[in-house]
Amino acid sequence: MPTADPADGVAQLCAALVRIDTTNTSSGDAQGEREAAELVASVLADEVGVEPLVLESAPRRANVVARVPGRDPALPALLVQAHLDVVPADAAAWTVPPFAGEIRDGCVWGRGSVDMKDMCATVLSALRSWRSRGVAPRRDLVLAFVADEETGGEYGAGWLVAEHPGLFAGCGAGIGEGGGYTLDVGGVRLYPIGTAERGTMHLRLTASGRAGHGSRPNPDNAVVALVAALARIAAHRWPVQLTPTVREYLVRTGEALGVPVDLGSDAAVDATVARLGRAGALAAAVVRPSTTPTVLSAGSAVNVIPSTAQALVDTRVLPGGTEEVLAVVDELLGPDVRREFVSRGEPVQAPFDSPWFTAMTEALRAEDPEAVVVPYCLGGGTDAKAFSALGIPCYGFGPLGLPADDGYDHRAMAHGVDERVPVAALEFGARVLDRFLREV
Incomplete structure (x- = not known):
């Protein structure tokens, strides 16, 4: 049920997504993407109040696209993109079964909890709180929850850009995975935001x-x-x-x-x-x-x-x-x-001296006044490469409030054994995204 708190239930939503095995192999075989897309679509329809499109690029390779109307439709829209697929996990090596979606020791455990069902959950959690509060974003939001990022996007972002580019017309910028999380270095809390990719x-x-x-x-x-x-x-x-x-x-x-x-x-x-x-x-x-x-x-x-x-x-x-x-x-x-x-x-590059970057900085500092926000370049690649081909500057901004170094290495979690994300980090991310998506 929708609540007024953008962070309420975000961990449970992340766990529910993790429990859907969306493993995507290098051979192009995938499972569970359709079920994950249906869960996302049901949240959007029943709790956010928008009509989602579920688009299959091939049987069961499902993508979800929806548009959240803003208060000022004349403004350029913001693209919010996230992928639903995950890399394989060897269950024998894990402390917790990788698709059990358990919440224990203050964390959501499981494959995809960091890459990137965490951001899927924080976005949806923020959006579903708006109904109870009677609020709407300043500008239109175009939401894309996609398949197949882990093996190149042929059935996901790449297919959407090639076959349905009109869905993204008018987007002035986009956010996705690859930044906005805490990097504590000797008590200084850095928040790198992805403004480029190799x-x-x-x-x-x-x-x-x-x-x-x-x-x-x-x-x-x-x-x-x-x-x-x-x-x-x-x-x-x-x-x-x-x-x-x-x-x-x-x-x-x-x-x-x-x-x-x-x-x-x-x-x-x-x-x-x-x-x-x-x-x-x-x-x-x-x-x-x-x-x-x-x-x-x-x-x-x-x-x-x-x-x-x-x-x-x-x-x-x-x-x-x-x-x-x-x-x-x-x-x-x-x-x-x-x-x-x-x-x-191709490489991706977005300006860091832009109103978009400033709005991300302000949203982070509203939750953490001591945040030091810096632009950075991702060493790998994301679906930003596909959406950038439409002329949309894309940023890595999936905020998480991570603890100081206490044995939890966030960068090692993606694709790693015992992947997990702190519940408090998810709640922080939902609050930051709530503010950013409403006010940008």
Whole structure:
């Protein structure tokens, strides 16, 4: 039942979502997305009072889209997007069964409690309190609870953007996963908000050569050519590339922590990141591009030289640096190895000197007056990549009020064993989102 408190029942709602197994495998198989979408749709219809659309991109690959009318329909709408699928969990390794959705020791336990059924619950909890209070948002809200984020969004955000772009017309900005949570560093409470994401390029490398017997000399060995190219890629030290978001994160965080910040050289940047400690860990992966070999495939018998050898390389690029990285990769590969894209998601960048960012900052400080709000760049990727293709600047803002470091490592929870989120963190997030979504 709707209540006047935006935080009331948020933990129970998160637990209910966790109990629906929405595991999404790398092969593209998924389960439970339809049931999760139906739960979300029922909350929207029965408790929020809006009419949801449940759209299937394929049988049982369900997405929920709804529009909450604002007081001023002339204002650009705000997109609020979250995904319903989760990565697999090995139940044998968990203290609590991963889909039991238990609330114990002050936390909601289970796969997806951090990535990202927590934000699904905090958004819905805030919205369902509005009926009792007789309030409405300042602007229209476009809600998208989607499938398939964990394997690239082909059946979720990517499909919605390609097949139903009109649902998102008029959105001036969007929020989703990837920021707004507490990072306590020596008593200083940082709240990083995602204003950028590295781009994702998964590359398949193929070397071709002359097949033959393993006992005979063969200078045209595809395996040798591929391994040599991979060795060059692995040994390459990418130079520092400070984007506006990363530079601002380092400067603001250094000021807040009283840590000297020197960005004058690659070595100085690395030393600054190290001095920032836990806060520096958020920047360590995003001060430069990366190329990481992950999969090798060649041959079928020890005495046969194969005609081809292949590898996959996980390549991450920063806003503005895609073509430069590809040019260097091609140089490192040399003439004997060709590359192709397995998948490609462009970097994301949104302004941190915007009214949207200011409104997020104000909502956080209303709940935590000592909040130090900083922009930061995500090392991985989210569905923001799909929605940004529509020209919507996207922010990582799924607020949580997390405790100081007491053995709970929030960043290790996503995709980890014993994933869990504190109930108090969810309640904080629901209150922040209530304020932000009403007032922005």
